[in-house]
Amino acid sequence: MTRRGEFALIRDLFAPLARVRPEALGLEDDAALLAVQGLGGLAVSADAIVAGVHFLPDDPPGSIAAKALRVNLSDMAAMGARPVGVLLTMALPAGLDDAWLESFARGLGEDLAAFEIALLGGDTVATPGPLTVSVTILGDVVPERALRRAGARVGDDLWVSGTLGDGTLGLRVARGGAMGLPWPLQEALRERYRRPVPRVALGQALVGVASAAMDISDGLCADAWHMARASGVGLRIEAPVLPVSEGAATLIADDPALFVEVLAGGDDYELLFTAPADQRDAVAAGAAACGTLVTRIGRVEAGEAAVVVVDAQGEPLALERTGWAHDA
Amino acid sequence: MTRRGEFALIRDLFAPLARVRPEALGLEDDAALLAVQGLGGLAVSADAIVAGVHFLPDDPPGSIAAKALRVNLSDMAAMGARPVGVLLTMALPAGLDDAWLESFARGLGEDLAAFEIALLGGDTVATPGPLTVSVTILGDVVPERALRRAGARVGDDLWVSGTLGDGTLGLRVARGGAMGLPWPLQEALRERYRRPVPRVALGQALVGVASAAMDISDGLCADAWHMARASGVGLRIEAPVLPVSEGAATLIADDPALFVEVLAGGDDYELLFTAPADQRDAVAAGAAACGTLVTRIGRVEAGEAAVVVVDAQGEPLALERTGWAHDA
Numbered sequence: 001m002t003r004r005g006e007f008a009l010i011r012d013l014f015a016p017l018a019r020v021r022p023e024a025l026g027l028e029d030d031a032a033l034l035a036v037q038g039l040g041g042l043a044v045s046a047d048a049i050v051a052g053v054h055f056l057p058d059d060p061p062g063s064i065a066a067k068a069l070r071v072n073l074s075d076m077a078a079m080g081a082r083p084v085g086v087l088l089t090m091a092l093p094a095g096l097d098d099a100w101l102e103s104f105a106r107g108l109g110e111d112l113a114a115f116e117i118a119l120l121g122g123d124t125v126a127t128p129g130p131l132t133v134s135v136t137i138l139g140d141v142v143p144e145r146a147l148r149r150a151g152a153r154v155g156d157d158l159w160v161s162g163t164l165g166d167g168t169l170g171l172r173v174a175r176g177g178a179m180g181l182p183w184p185l186q187e188a189l190r191e192r193y194r195r196p197v198p199r200v201a202l203g204q205a206l207v208g209v210a211s212a213a214m215d216i217s218d219g220l221c222a223d224a225w226h227m228a229r230a231s232g233v234g235l236r237i238e239a240p241v242l243p244v245s246e247g248a249a250t251l252i253a254d255d256p257a258l259f260v261e262v263l264a265g266g267d268d269y270e271l272l273f274t275a276p277a278d279q280r281d282a283v284a285a286g287a288a289a290c291g292t293l294v295t296r297i298g299r300v301e302a303g304e305a306a307v308v309v310v311d312a313q314g315e316p317l318a319l320e321r322t323g324w325a326h327d328a
Numbered sequence: 329m330t331r332r333g334e335f336a337l338i339r340d341l342f343a344p345l346a347r348v349r350p351e352a353l354g355l356e357d358d359a360a361l362l363a364v365q366g367l368g369g370l371a372v373s374a375d376a377i378v379a380g381v382h383f384l385p386d387d388p389p390g391s392i393a394a395k396a397l398r399v400n401l402s403d404m405a406a407m408g409a410r411p412v413g414v415l416l417t418m419a420l421p422a423g424l425d426d427a428w429l430e431s432f433a434r435g436l437g438e439d440l441a442a443f444e445i446a447l448l449g450g451d452t453v454a455t456p457g458p459l460t461v462s463v464t465i466l467g468d469v470v471p472e473r474a475l476r477r478a479g480a481r482v483g484d485d486l487w488v489s490g491t492l493g494d495g496t497l498g499l500r501v502a503r504g505g506a507m508g509l510p511w512p513l514q515e516a517l518r519e520r521y522r523r524p525v526p527r528v529a530l531g532q533a534l535v536g537v538a539s540a541a542m543d544i545s546d547g548l549c550a551d552a553w554h555m556a557r558a559s560g561v562g563l564r565i566e567a568p569v570l571p572v573s574e575g576a577a578t579l580i581a582d583d584p585a586l587f588v589e590v591l592a593g594g595d596d597y598e599l600l601f602t603a604p605a606d607q608r609d610a611v612a613a614g615a616a617a618c619g620t621l622v623t624r625i626g627r628v629e630a631g632e633a634a635v636v637v638v639d640a641q642g643e644p645l646a647l648e649r650t651g652w653a654h655d656a
Contacts, residue, residue: 075358122374125378
């Protein structure tokens with residue numbers, strides 16, 4: 001196995017990704033310099049992923065890079081921010097060779113280009129443990145217009161982007177639990193797990209339209225609870241209208257118990273947001289302009305902070321496992 | 329062993345550290361929002377540390393927090409930036425209990441307060457591997473005035489802050505290699521390893537005075553080589569004038585071979601910088617105002633990018649191990 005030293009690793013693999021943005025200083029100085037213009041404020045966020053916890057150790061290196069990036073892009077989407085660049089720290093186990101690192105860097109470069117953001121800096125360190133990738137993301141935002149969790153108002157509609165449950169079901173497929181699903185649907189679910197699609201354009205389109213927003217990383221019910229608590233409202237979710245992909249629908253038809261993944265499965269990285277009822281056309285227009293599906297899944301109600309999921313008859317579902325972790 | 333869930337961990341231990349800065353949104357939203365004012369630009373940098381690699385697993389939790397913060401503060405010092413805040417991601421092994429985490433958070437809070445910076449966000453994830461702490465730091469800077477590695481000019485003086493070799497020698501002491509040193513000197517060296525002192529005030533004082541700067545993390549010779557290469561100059565270092573602490577001097581008197589740690593030992597986090605000769609008074613005045621020792625250790629020479637260390641007679645030292653990793 002050959003493996004570059006850190007200096008050569010940065011020079012050969014990562015510095016080229018930084019050259020598109022002169023402010024990264026070619027990753028040669030102690031920090032990147034950003035001239036601050038844009039929207040008058042910055043949104044900053046950080047998320048880490050660990051092999052065996054957030055991705056499978058034998059996932060393609062490029063998709064690991066993409067996932068590390070995209071879970072952070074999703075945080076920018078949730079704030080309505082325009083992503084600008086990322087810093088990347090990697091704790092590398094000895095078993096990863098040059099070919100792996102080159103593949104990782106290639107995938108990273110492709111995703112940076114696709115989302116039009118820059119690599120601004122970072123660090124690579126050795127670890128006796130599993131591969132750990134930590135990303136910090138910066139985005140332009142007008143601070144007082146950013147989307148927040150606390151803005152949901154009684155009477156607002158509750159919306160979600162895309163489809164739910166695919167992240168967790170895709171993990172099952174990636175682990176070999178194909179469950180008789182046709183190959184194209186397996187592949188689609190697996191890709192949703194490996195390469196979630198951050199709703200960056202939709203997030204920006206919702207600025208001035210949505211009253212509250214966040215991304216769904218821990219599962220619909222758990223994250224809805226965080227929004228309910230931050231806003232001090234109740235959220236009523238109508239189970240029958242929750243959007244599911246063809247793959248998820250096929251699996252649930254076969255095993256209705258899997259519907260719990262739509263309610264509680266993590267790793268979807270869709271946007272959950274609220275908007276006043278008089279903004280329905282604006283939401284639809286914004287989503288159409290981004291080519292992103294949005295679905296009205298419920299409403300904001302008065303009362304204690306709570307999340308209630310109801311069936312077609314309006315009866316609350318008895319949920320044994322919802323992924324809520326109020327005080328865990 | 330009791331251990332809080334992530335939600336409670338953030339609520340109980342980390343959110344209180346963020347409350348001093350409203351833009352962190354109490355760590356409740358998907359990102360922190362920074363209103364950008366200040367100096368018109370941002371310096372951003374990230375560094376990770378791993379248990380068993382960059383610190384000892386049984387180091388006090390508070391000093392691990394301090395080290396993670398300070399190696400990043402040192403990058404801000406190297407750019408002449410004013411640190412504003414940090415994002416922290418932690419990969420936590422199962423063996424760390426609440427008491428450990430509380431101690432970590434307390435140490436983090438003390439250091440954040442001491443350096444007047446805010447916790448702006450982050451992430452905690454589980455890992456089957458060693459504790460890994462990754463910090464991204466943001467600082468205010470006037471982009472065109474920031475200190476860079478590439479500014480050294482032929483004829484400039486070469487300077488260093490503080491004393492050299494203490495980081496590596498402190499690690500030896502922390503590992504139990506006390507080598508007959510009196511206790512207070514042992515303690516001083518160990519503290520230098522555990523809690524490096526980032527030269528934040530000096531870095532800002534050098535803006536407009538120094539022509540180039542960087543921090544020494546990989547060892548004097550290795551980092552001087554990076555500056556030489558970035559600036560396209562030779563750096564001549566006079567070994568006899570290199571500043572050493574009382575503890576280091578005592579150890580070297582006992583075993584002269586340890587002098588190599590002054591030249592090549594890592595983890596010092598001192599500033600290496602160049603300045604025109606007509607700025608000597610300004611350098612001295614800036615350093616005095618910060619209460620930081622600075623020493624003129626050589627000069628910038630014409631010729632190929634290179635680092636030469638000379639003895640009292642001006643003869644180049646034959647260095648077997650200098651920590652240089654030109655292309656490793």
